[in-house]
Amino acid sequence: MFGFRKKRSGRILKGNGDSKVRDEDSSRGQVFSSQLKENLALLAARFQGAQDFTIREFDCFGKFPACVLYLSSLVDKEMIASHVVKPLMYAPNHMPMQQDSFQQAKPLIRQVLFDADGKAENQVSIALDLLLRGSAVILLDGMTEAIIVNVQKVEKRGIEQPKSEQVIRGPRDGFIEHLQTNLALLRVRIPSVDLKIKVMQIGTITKSQVAIVYMDGITEPTLIQDIEERLNAIQIDRILDAGYIEQFIQDNPWSPFPQIRSTERPDVAVGNLLEGRVALLVDGSPYALICPTTFAMFYQTAEDYTERTLIMSLTRMVRVIALLFSLITPSLYIAVLSFHPELIPTKFAIAVASGRAGVPFPTFLEVFMMEAAVEILREATVRMPQQIGGALSIVGVLVIGQAAVMAGFVSPITVVVIALTTISSFATPAYNAAMAFRMLRFPIMLATGAFGFFGLIGALFLVNNHIISLKSFGVPFFTPFSPMNFGELKDTIIRAPLRHLLDRPEELHPLNQRRLKSYGKDLPNNPLDPPMKAGERP
Amino acid sequence: MITRERQITALQVAAVLVSSLIGVSILALPRIVAEKVNYGAPLATLIGIILGAIGLGAFTYLGMRFPKDFLIEYSEKVIGKWPGKFMGFLFISYFAVVLGLVVREFAEIMNTMVLAKTPTFAPVLVILLLVVITARNDIVTFAYIQFYYAPLMIVPMLLLILIAIGDMKLENIMPFWGNETSLPDFLWAGASVASLPFLQIGMTVITVLIPFMQQPAKAIKGMWWGVSISSIFILLTVLLTIAVMSAEEVVNDFWPTMAMTRLIQLPAQILERVDLLYFMVWVASALTTISSGYIMIAMLGHRLFRSRSHRSLSILLTPVILIIALLPDNTLQTYGWLEKVGMWGLCLTIIYPVFLVLVAKIRRKGVSS
Numbered sequence: 001m002f003g004f005r006k007k008r009s010g011r012i013l014k015g016n017g018d019s020k021v022r023d024e025d026s027s028r029g030q031v032f033s034s035q036l037k038e039n040l041a042l043l044a045a046r047f048q049g050a051q052d053f054t055i056r057e058f059d060c061f062g063k064f065p066a067c068v069l070y071l072s073s074l075v076d077k078e079m080i081a082s083h084v085v086k087p088l089m090y091a092p093n094h095m096p097m098q099q100d101s102f103q104q105a106k107p108l109i110r111q112v113l114f115d116a117d118g119k120a121e122n123q124v125s126i127a128l129d130l131l132l133r134g135s136a137v138i139l140l141d142g143m144t145e146a147i148i149v150n151v152q153k154v155e156k157r158g159i160e161q162p163k164s165e166q167v168i169r170g171p172r173d174g175f176i177e178h179l180q181t182n183l184a185l186l187r188v189r190i191p192s193v194d195l196k197i198k199v200m201q202i203g204t205i206t207k208s209q210v211a212i213v214y215m216d217g218i219t220e221p222t223l224i225q226d227i228e229e230r231l232n233a234i235q236i237d238r239i240l241d242a243g244y245i246e247q248f249i250q251d252n253p254w255s256p257f258p259q260i261r262s263t264e265r266p267d268v269a270v271g272n273l274l275e276g277r278v279a280l281l282v283d284g285s286p287y288a289l290i291c292p293t294t295f296a297m298f299y300q301t302a303e304d305y306t307e308r309t310l311i312m313s314l315t316r317m318v319r320v321i322a323l324l325f326s327l328i329t330p331s332l333y334i335a336v337l338s339f340h341p342e343l344i345p346t347k348f349a350i351a352v353a354s355g356r357a358g359v360p361f362p363t364f365l366e367v368f369m370m371e372a373a374v375e376i377l378r379e380a381t382v383r384m385p386q387q388i389g390g391a392l393s394i395v396g397v398l399v400i401g402q403a404a405v406m407a408g409f410v411s412p413i414t415v416v417v418i419a420l421t422t423i424s425s426f427a428t429p430a431y432n433a434a435m436a437f438r439m440l441r442f443p444i445m446l447a448t449g450a451f452g453f454f455g456l457i458g459a460l461f462l463v464n465n466h467i468i469s470l471k472s473f474g475v476p477f478f479t480p481f482s483p484m485n486f487g488e489l490k491d492t493i494i495r496a497p498l499r500h501l502l503d504r505p506e507e508l509h510p511l512n513q514r515r516l517k518s519y520g521k522d523l524p525n526n527p528l529d530p531p532m533k534a535g536e537r538p
Numbered sequence: 539m540i541t542r543e544r545q546i547t548a549l550q551v552a553a554v555l556v557s558s559l560i561g562v563s564i565l566a567l568p569r570i571v572a573e574k575v576n577y578g579a580p581l582a583t584l585i586g587i588i589l590g591a592i593g594l595g596a597f598t599y600l601g602m603r604f605p606k607d608f609l610i611e612y613s614e615k616v617i618g619k620w621p622g623k624f625m626g627f628l629f630i631s632y633f634a635v636v637l638g639l640v641v642r643e644f645a646e647i648m649n650t651m652v653l654a655k656t657p658t659f660a661p662v663l664v665i666l667l668l669v670v671i672t673a674r675n676d677i678v679t680f681a682y683i684q685f686y687y688a689p690l691m692i693v694p695m696l697l698l699i700l701i702a703i704g705d706m707k708l709e710n711i712m713p714f715w716g717n718e719t720s721l722p723d724f725l726w727a728g729a730s731v732a733s734l735p736f737l738q739i740g741m742t743v744i745t746v747l748i749p750f751m752q753q754p755a756k757a758i759k760g761m762w763w764g765v766s767i768s769s770i771f772i773l774l775t776v777l778l779t780i781a782v783m784s785a786e787e788v789v790n791d792f793w794p795t796m797a798m799t800r801l802i803q804l805p806a807q808i809l810e811r812v813d814l815l816y817f818m819v820w821v822a823s824a825l826t827t828i829s830s831g832y833i834m835i836a837m838l839g840h841r842l843f844r845s846r847s848h849r850s851l852s853i854l855l856t857p858v859i860l861i862i863a864l865l866p867d868n869t870l871q872t873y874g875w876l877e878k879v880g881m882w883g884l885c886l887t888i889i890y891p892v893f894l895v896l897v898a899k900i901r902r903k904g905v906s907s
Binding site: 339340342343344345346451452453454455457458461462464465468469476478481482483484 | 545547549550648652653656660661664665668671672675679682683685686808809810811814817818821822825
């Protein structure tokens with residue numbers, strides 16, 4: 001769908017794109033004239049046909065003709081009335097009422113519009129740009145500058161718990177679509193001057209704001225430079241979501257694996273910033289992109305660090321096993337059943353065989369069809385209206401599954417295998433990584449169906465080699481497993497106690513390696529310990 | 539951005555050596571040695587490994603003496619431009635033949651073990667496909683890949699020893715110098731071990747690693763680790779196979795190591811057949827060895843013909859190796875050819891590097907360390 005639309009809109013753009021460029025060129029460098037009528041005609045001509053473009057004419061201090069221009073869809077009208085128009089109607093007593101004191105914008109801003117966020121501008125193109133972003137432009141007759149007041153008001157939703165990354169223990173706030181709010185969520189967590197935010201505009205038409213957030217003094221400067229270069233190279237008409245940025249700047253667009261982690265959680269973003277990574281926030285997207293990313297980050301959650309070591313290490317292992325399950329269980333089942341049934345103990349083999357007695361298809365076809373059916377069900381559940389989603393998925397899973405077994409269409413053990421695969425794939429916290437694994441099991445199944453165990457190993461060999469060969473901003477994707485970094489293995493499949501995680505990840509080349517001074521070495525012993533109380537300090 | 543050309547560490551060199559030196563011929567190794575020196579097989583294997591280590595040591599020394607050069611370049615520097623090029627070409631064609639035969643050997647095992655009714659062409663093609671795709675990576679990534687597989691081979695082997703310890707019989711390996719054998723027999727058996735393709739590939743692969751090492755001077759350390767781990771592995775495999783099956787039995791089976799895993803049973807009968815699990819390990823080891831050989835030829839060819847990258851050559855090589863792999867009529871012929879070709883290959887992989895070292899020392903070429 002997207003490809004089709006992109007093509008069409010691209011052609012349309014080409015059609016009138018030239019005239020647009022010419023227009024902008026003509027207004028670039030143009031300054032406001034002293035005639036109000038001229039300025040008004042200039043801007044009104046540009047906004048011809050834009051219904052929300054509003055011109056409010058009034059007499060400044062009851063004498064001088066003036067007008068306010070704004071886009072009614074973007075601004076707070078009450079604010080214009082109370083903070084802009086009203087003060088301009090009555091001249092303050094301390095201000096001399098002479099014509100020439102209004103030839104300049106500065107005194108007006110400083111003495112009349114003092115409670116608004118205003119500035120003077122004589123460039124038409126800049127005024128135009130700010131007008132389009134929700135500012136009001138005030139033009140006075142006889143003044144060669146425009147006063148621009150920020151009165152933007154954008155509808156935004158409240159901060160909610162992120163739906164895609166829920167935790168039981170940990171903060172509950174998530175990013176929203178409004179960039180300034182998202183930056184505030186980060187700034188509140190890092191009250192440090194070292195938190196740097198660079199904002200750039202990407203998208204020739206949407207001019208979406210993209211913020212590069214990093215920690216000065218931790219993040220390797222060449223990384224920031226590299227990211228900026230990659231962002232600057234994007235010349236597209238629109239950036240509608242962080243996903244657009246991700247797809248442009250990732251290293252290998254043909255890989256099934258995501259090479260940049262996206263998160264809805266400010267605490268995750270902050271944790272990664274402090275490790276020396278860079279976060280990218282896009283106005284209009286509730287996701288932050290974390291670069292560079294390694295494979296291990298996809299099965300880790302924020303909760304891993306808020307709960308206790310042993311429990312969360314076990315949970316991580318469970319997730320890794322689930323990830324492997326979702327990749328190879330169906331293939332393993334096919335390999336054993338249709339190539340080497342002698343591998344499994346005899347009693348079990350007999351049970352499996354009797355379950356499959358009435359099934360008309362070879363194992364491969366049976367498993368493949370069921371996996372495809374589950375994928376259809378999953379996709380349908382995501383797309384269907386929420387009110388009927390729950391009911392329908394129960395019908396789909398329980399009723400159809402049961403009926404298929406009863407009808408002799410599939411064997412019960414196949415249903416078990418499919419269920420195991422499906423549930424396993426949802427144990428991965430990162431949805432996009434889980435999807436990669438879910439989809440990869442189909443080619444692996446095909447290879448296994450053709451060559452049995454050899455096909456399975458061969459396919460896994462390729463998948464493995466592909467993962468190892470990936471790079472995210474120059475960092476090998478499979479760090480710290482291969483290339484091996486022994487020191488970092490303590491925060492991968494297991495998570496060592498926080499007091500042992502002394503260093504930031506080495507592969508990011510952080511400017512400041514240490515994140516923790518050693519803890520617990522010279523702390524006093526428990527003062528309430530009975531022998532201590534009795535003064536029997538050893 | 540943060541990519542650096544020279545990234546391979548000594549540990550990775552060791553891992554590449556381990557996963558290259560453990561190849562699919564290890565399945566046939568106990569038979570090949572036992573045919574010549576019966577009970578002396580482990581000792582003969584040790585001699586073979588030492589012979590191989592001489593070649594490997596010479597290559598490592600040359601690599602450290604010419605830390606930026608590949609085999610082709612330092613051959614040219616040491617013995618002159620055209621002789622060097624000729625030797626490089628000889629190397630490439632020799633390893634192309636060896637690789638074709640190894641692929642065929644592996645496919646034969648596959649046909650016997652798991653894909654009985656599949657025509658040989660199919661596994662040969664699939665193996666080549668897997669290897670060519672892997673060989674498209676650059677050398678550094680390739681070292682990462684090999685590093686990942688090395689423990690996946692060593693750990694199951696150690697487990698196998700643990701499981702098999704009850705089935706081992708001491709009388710099967712005594713006397714360790716064999717019955718009615720002579721020193722020439724041992725040397726001949728050792729040479730045939732050293733001529734096995736996986737040893738040859740493992741010995742030569744270090745020549746493409748050293749130019750990408752962080753500190754080429756540490757190559758020797760990586761080499762020692764790699765050689766000792768893999769030689770322990772190979773020796774243990776031979777010892778275990780003979781100890782479980784006895785030398786008389788070993789010669790009756792084409793792939794005695796495989797047969798040995800078939801004899802072993804897991805406790806509590808969790809799985810009926812252990813050999814299939816180990817089959818996966820052999821597949822992994824074969825794939826890593828073959829891709830080592832493949833990327834090595836591609837790299838040598840890239841340096842010889844001064845092509846833009848080794849990738850184009852790796853594609854051109856595929857049909858050549860495919861044809862060589864399909865030439866032998868059967869398993870027996872494959873092994874016959876392998877042995878003949880491998881014996882002549884010893885001139886290239888042991889005598890030639892030692893010769894180069896001597897000439898380089900006499901002519902004072904390269905950085906003397």
